[in-house]
Amino acid sequence: MKFRLLASATESRARIGELSTGHGLVQTPAFLPVGTRGTVKGVFPRDLLDLGASMILCNTYHLLLRPGIDLLRSLGGLHRFLGWPGAILTDSGGYQVFSLSSLRSIDDRGVAFRSHLDGKLLFLSPELAVEFQSIAGSDLAMSLDECPPWPASSSELDQAVRRTVLWAARGKETWRRLRESCSGLPTPEAGLFAIVQGGGSAKLRGLCAEELGAIGFDGFAIGGVSVGEPVEEGLRAVAETVVHLDPGRPRYVMGVGEPWQIVEMVNLGVDLFDCVLPTRLARHGVAYTERGRLSLRNASFRLDTEPLSAECGCYTCRHFHRAYLRHLLKSEEILGVMLLTLHNLYFYLCLMRGIRRALETGRWDPFLAEQRRRRKEYKEGS
Amino acid sequence: MKFRLLASATESRARIGELSTGHGLVQTPAFLPVGTRGTVKGVFPRDLLDLGASMILCNTYHLLLRPGIDLLRSLGGLHRFLGWPGAILTDSGGYQVFSLSSLRSIDDRGVAFRSHLDGKLLFLSPELAVEFQSIAGSDLAMSLDECPPWPASSSELDQAVRRTVLWAARGKETWRRLRESCSGLPTPEAGLFAIVQGGGSAKLRGLCAEELGAIGFDGFAIGGVSVGEPVEEGLRAVAETVVHLDPGRPRYVMGVGEPWQIVEMVNLGVDLFDCVLPTRLARHGVAYTERGRLSLRNASFRLDTEPLSAECGCYTCRHFHRAYLRHLLKSEEILGVMLLTLHNLYFYLCLMRGIRRALETGRWDPFLAEQRRRRKEYKEGS
Numbered sequence: 001m002k003f004r005l006l007a008s009a010t011e012s013r014a015r016i017g018e019l020s021t022g023h024g025l026v027q028t029p030a031f032l033p034v035g036t037r038g039t040v041k042g043v044f045p046r047d048l049l050d051l052g053a054s055m056i057l058c059n060t061y062h063l064l065l066r067p068g069i070d071l072l073r074s075l076g077g078l079h080r081f082l083g084w085p086g087a088i089l090t091d092s093g094g095y096q097v098f099s100l101s102s103l104r105s106i107d108d109r110g111v112a113f114r115s116h117l118d119g120k121l122l123f124l125s126p127e128l129a130v131e132f133q134s135i136a137g138s139d140l141a142m143s144l145d146e147c148p149p150w151p152a153s154s155s156e157l158d159q160a161v162r163r164t165v166l167w168a169a170r171g172k173e174t175w176r177r178l179r180e181s182c183s184g185l186p187t188p189e190a191g192l193f194a195i196v197q198g199g200g201s202a203k204l205r206g207l208c209a210e211e212l213g214a215i216g217f218d219g220f221a222i223g224g225v226s227v228g229e230p231v232e233e234g235l236r237a238v239a240e241t242v243v244h245l246d247p248g249r250p251r252y253v254m255g256v257g258e259p260w261q262i263v264e265m266v267n268l269g270v271d272l273f274d275c276v277l278p279t280r281l282a283r284h285g286v287a288y289t290e291r292g293r294l295s296l297r298n299a300s301f302r303l304d305t306e307p308l309s310a311e312c313g314c315y316t317c318r319h320f321h322r323a324y325l326r327h328l329l330k331s332e333e334i335l336g337v338m339l340l341t342l343h344n345l346y347f348y349l350c351l352m353r354g355i356r357r358a359l360e361t362g363r364w365d366p367f368l369a370e371q372r373r374r375r376k377e378y379k380e381g382s
Numbered sequence: 383m384k385f386r387l388l389a390s391a392t393e394s395r396a397r398i399g400e401l402s403t404g405h406g407l408v409q410t411p412a413f414l415p416v417g418t419r420g421t422v423k424g425v426f427p428r429d430l431l432d433l434g435a436s437m438i439l440c441n442t443y444h445l446l447l448r449p450g451i452d453l454l455r456s457l458g459g460l461h462r463f464l465g466w467p468g469a470i471l472t473d474s475g476g477y478q479v480f481s482l483s484s485l486r487s488i489d490d491r492g493v494a495f496r497s498h499l500d501g502k503l504l505f506l507s508p509e510l511a512v513e514f515q516s517i518a519g520s521d522l523a524m525s526l527d528e529c530p531p532w533p534a535s536s537s538e539l540d541q542a543v544r545r546t547v548l549w550a551a552r553g554k555e556t557w558r559r560l561r562e563s564c565s566g567l568p569t570p571e572a573g574l575f576a577i578v579q580g581g582g583s584a585k586l587r588g589l590c591a592e593e594l595g596a597i598g599f600d601g602f603a604i605g606g607v608s609v610g611e612p613v614e615e616g617l618r619a620v621a622e623t624v625v626h627l628d629p630g631r632p633r634y635v636m637g638v639g640e641p642w643q644i645v646e647m648v649n650l651g652v653d654l655f656d657c658v659l660p661t662r663l664a665r666h667g668v669a670y671t672e673r674g675r676l677s678l679r680n681a682s683f684r685l686d687t688e689p690l691s692a693e694c695g696c697y698t699c700r701h702f703h704r705a706y707l708r709h710l711l712k713s714e715e716i717l718g719v720m721l722l723t724l725h726n727l728y729f730y731l732c733l734m735r736g737i738r739r740a741l742e743t744g745r746w747d748p749f750l751a752e753q754r755r756r757r758k759e760y761k762e763g764s
Contacts, residue, residue, distance in 0.1 A: 039710060039717040046697065067709050074685055075705055083701040303456055315428065319465040323457055327449050328421060334716060335421040 001140060001191025001218050003028075003250045009364040013242060013269030016359040019250060021087040021139040022189035023079065024054055028250060029266045031352045032057045032089055032274035033345055037066065038082055041279045042341035045084050051314075051342070052349045055087035055139070057274040060132055061096030064122070065115050069132050077137030077185075089140040089274070090133045091254065092171075092195070093124055095147050095223070106146070108166060126167035130174040134186045141186065142221060143171035145195035150228040157199045161208045164223075168194040169215050191218035193252060199224055200233055202240040209244035219250035222270070226255045235264055242269045259288065259351050260375045266355055267368055278344035283337050285329040288347040292378035294322070296340070301326040314346035315339075383522060383573025383600050385410075385632045391746040395624060395651030398741040401632060403469040403521040404571030405461065406436055410632060411648045413734045414439045414471055414656035415727055419448065420464055423661045424723035427466050433696075433724070434731045437469035437521070439656040442514055443478030446504070447497050451514050459519030459567075471522040471656070472515045473636065474553075474577070475506055477529050477605070488528070490548060508549035512556040516568045523568065524603060525553035527577035532610040539581045543590045546605075550576040551597050573600035575634060581606055582615055584622040591626035601632035604652070608637045617646055624651045641670065641733050642757045648737055649750055660726035665719050667711040670729040674760035676704070678722070683708040696728035697721075 001021055008015040019026040033040040033048060035056045040048055048056065058078060067075070075081045078088050094111070097104065101113035103121075110125030126144040133141035144167045148160040175192045178185065186192075194212040198204035212220060222241050225234040238253060245251055252272035253265055262273050278288065285296045289309040294301075296308075307317040308325070316325075316339040328336030358367035383403055390397040401408040415422040415430060417438045422430055430438065440460060449457070457463045460470055476493070479486060483495035483504075492507030508526040515523035526549045530542040557574045560567065568574075576594040580586035594602060604623050607616040620635060627633055634654035635647055644655050660670065669676045671691040676683075689699040690707070698707075698721040710718030740749035 037709075037713045037715060038706070039713075039715045042716045042720075044697070044717070044720065045701070066713060067705075071685065071705070075687060075703075080687075081706050081709075083703075083706065303453065305457060305462075315426070319427070321457075323449075323453070324420070324463050324465065327419075327463075331419045331421075331448060333419060333421045334424045334719065335426070337716065338424075338426065338720065 001189060003219065003248070005248065007359055007362075009267075009359060010362075011365055012267045012368075014267050014359055014364050014368075015269060015271070016356050017250065017271060019055075019087075019271075020189075021055070021191070022187050023085065023087040023139055026054045026087055027356055028271040029262075029352060029355050030055060030272055031262065031348050032272065033348075034059075034274050034276045034279065035082070035084075036276070037062045038078070040345075042282065042337050043279070043345065045082065047342060048084075048345070049086065051345050052353065053086065053345070055089055056084065057089045057091065058082075058136070058138075059096055060090050060093035060129065060136075061100065063136065064093060064124075064132060065117050069135060073135050077135070079137055087139040088137070089252075089272075090136060090138040090142065092129045092142040092144040093132070094129070094144050095254070097124055098147055108163060110144070126170040127174045130171040130192070131178065134175070134178050134183075134190070137185060137187075138190060140191050140193060140219070141175070143168040143192065143194045143217075145197055145223055147197060147224050147227065148199055150199065150224070152199050154201070157197075157201055157204050160197050160199075161204050164195060164197045165208060165211045165215075168212055168217070172215055172217065193217055193219045193221050195221040195223040195254070196241050196245075197224050198237070198241070200229065200237060202237075205237060205241045206244045209241055213244070213246055217249070219252060220245050221252040221254050223254055225253055226257055231261065235261070235268070238265055238270060239268045259348065260371065262351065263355065263368065263371045267364075278348045279341050282340035282344045285336070285340065287325075287340055288344050290374065296322060296326050296329050296336075298326075308343055309347075312343065312346065312350075314343050316343040316346075383571060385601065385630070387630065389741055389744075391649075391741060392744075393747055394649045394750075396649050396741055396746050396750075397651060397653070398738050399632065399653060401437075401469075401653075402571075403437070403573070404569050405467060405469040405521055408436045408469055409738055410653040411644075411734060411737050412437060412654055413644065413730050414654065415730075416441075416656050416658045416661065417464070417466075418658070419444045420460070422727075424664065424719050425661070425727060427464065429724060430466075430727070431468065433727050434735065435468065435727070437471055438466065439471045439473065440464075440518070440520075441478055442472050442475035442511065442518075443482065445518065446475060446506075446514060447499050451517060455517050459517070461519055469521040470519070471634075471654075472518060472520040472524065474511045474524040474526040475514070476511070476526050477636070479506055480529055490545060492526070508552040509556045512553040512574070513560065516557070516560050516565075516572070519567060519569075520572060522573050522575060522601070523557070525550040525574065525576045525599075527579055527605055529579060529606050529609065530581055532581065532606070534581050536583070539579075539583055539586050542579050542581075543586050546577060546579045547590060547593045547597075550594055550599070554597055554599065575599055575601045575603050577603040577605040577636075578623050578627075579606050580619070580623070582611065582619060584619075587619060587623045588626045591623055595626070595628055599631070601634060602627050603634040603636055605636055607635055608639055613643065617643070617650070620647055620652060621650050641730065642753065644733065645737065645750065645753045649746075660730045661723050664722035664726045667718070667722065669707075669722055670726050672756065678704060678708050678711050678718075680708075690725055691729075694725065694728065694732075696725050698725040698728075
């Protein structure tokens with residue numbers, strides 16, 4: 001994996017760049033649609049490509065449970081399994097082990113947990129996490145980390161940072177060892193990121209980032225954001241972490257977020273984002289627009305023959321009106337979810353193009369100001 | 383609506399033709415995907431067009447309940463509501479009133495019934511059925527009929543035929559009256575069909591067909607088929623009805639059916655078909671192939687990296703293998719249903735193209751023989 005910086009804003013750390021992977025170029029800042037269980041819910045891979053998605057995220061935890069590592073190996077890896085020609089970033093599995101599974105016991109060796117599907121006892125170590133992602137053929141793999149809850153005591157944070165660094169080092173060692181083996185995986189183009197933890201402590205964040213930087217990784221994720229903390233605190237944690245990261249490496253904030261959060265974090269120097277919001281909210285009948293969210297099940301849309309957004313050029317907005325979308329959602333018709341999913345992903349990917357264009361043309365400051373003005377307006381309007 | 387016969391088989395009544403509607407040409411024999419509640423379940427309208435669907439069916443009963451006639455009128459009719467540029471055939475609502483609603487009381491005026499959604503008391507008359515379809519902007523409307531159950535007593539059949547003819551006459555009168563009004567609906571291009579009933583009685587079928595023919599309609603549907611009778615009996619009823627129908631008008635068998643039944647009924651001279659099978663079976667994880675059905679949830683597909691069908695050129699078969707489709711279905715992922723729906727509709731529409739090509743090139747007899755041979759083989763093989 002190679003990362004090339006193309007331009008930066010003058011008044012902030014915002015920047016554009018280009019990630020070259022074994023499965024194509026990814027223009028950054030980039031938003032990665034989330035394919036939890038081997039599919040970005042409700043959308044054809046060909047439509048993802050048409051929307052301009054160049055990289056998706058797959059969850060190691062979910063794929064570990066089903067189809068499982070043996071099946072994935074037999075089937076020739078994730079790209080072939082999913083029929084997805086673009087790049088794939090995999091998470092380490094750690095976050096889901098902590099949030100979804102039961103009966104976790106954790107020590108320096110790794111985490112023992114029970115599958116939330118069938119209660120089967122499983123074990124994840126930093127070595128296994130990297131090995132699994134490698135076999136899956138991930139273009140961008142993550143080291144196993146320990147994500148402390150929010151809020152956490154300072155001893156919990158200390159412990160999480162210590163273990164995250166320890167595990168990252170062991171993950172990197174596994175990565176190196178696999179590369180030297182004859183398996184062919186990970187490929188020379190694949191990249192390994194480490195994840196910075198430290199909760200709300202600027203000191204611990206800095207320490208964690210410096211130690212991971214010293215070990216050396218292809219890029220860095222900022223973890224423990226969007227785990228329940230106030231949003232302003234999440235932004236502060238990102239800002240305090242970024243200053244300790246190598247500017248020549250890509251930075252990734254996991255699980256974030258709302259469009260405005262993405263804009264703010266780009267402004268702090270973040271390059272990669274993923275979030276379930278556009279696809280999840282679509283399943284709940286909610287559409288993103290330039291003027292805020294629309295909850296399509298509302299009776300107010302019964303006779304509304306406007307598209308979701310008059311400014312939007314997506315398939316949904318070009319062909320269908322709100323009254324029909326409401327009818328589909330009220331009738332529990334799958335097409336309603338399909339159309340909203342397309343629209344919401346288009347909205348996110350279009351926002352990212354807008355961000356990149358603003359940076360490219362040296363217009364980041366007015367772009368940011370406009371985004372902030374709109375956000376204020378629609379918050380006050382709704 | 384105009385119907386033009388293009389060619390016929392020499393040894394049977396099979397034929398090809400062309401229906402010109404206010405929303406494009408429909409090459410017959412044609413299969414109509416079913417859009418029960420204003421959507422062909424699980425498929426984008428653009429993909430339906432790409433698959434070669436030129437006409438879909440919408441169910442009057444379902445649309446009468448939701449969104450309802452007032453809303454549909456305000457929203458400018460079905461085509462605009464659905465964002466569907468092709469032709470739309472609407473059924474009369476009668477069949478669903480009998481099969482889905484409760485508390486039906488029927489007399490010559492019409493049917494009183496309770497909505498299966500909210501228990502609301504509703505009334506459907508032959509006049510209202512035609513008026514609703516007209517307001518909906520249907521390209522091909524159906525007269526209200528009484529579909530007797532199977533089996534039915536001969537007095538039940540007598541009654542159903544008498545009422546079906548009576549109602550068809552009143553439906554046609556309404557159609558004529560509406561056309562002379564200033565509403566602009568039905569348009570001059572729209573067509574009205576009558577439905578032939580008569581159960582398993584060749585005599586009653588003949589009587590019904592003759593009487594409806596004397597009233598005069600744009601085409602004729604053959605009802606009361608696929609309502610629980612043995613399939614051979616359904617085929618016999620179709621054969622015995624067709625001989626009484628004007629060869630210059632299109633013939634439509636409602637709710638049929640399996641691919642082999644369609645082939646056999648084309649052989650009997652039928653031009654139009656609709657059926658929920660390809661979309662419904664997709665939701666149950668079943669795919670049609672040239673070698674019979676595949677039930678994708680079966681464990682035997684766990685490691686199967688073959689496409690659903692090696693001969694199939696659909697998007698699903700070009701990009702995804704059985705193991706992945708099985709994974710999606712087992713994970714209850716919407717994409718599994720979307721991909722199988724595309725494939726099954728492709729299979730049906732491809733079969734119709736094969737049928738038309740065989741007729742066009744004077745190769746109907748060998749085509750039919752090959753279809754029958756295959757059917758025998760896969761029945762014996764499975």
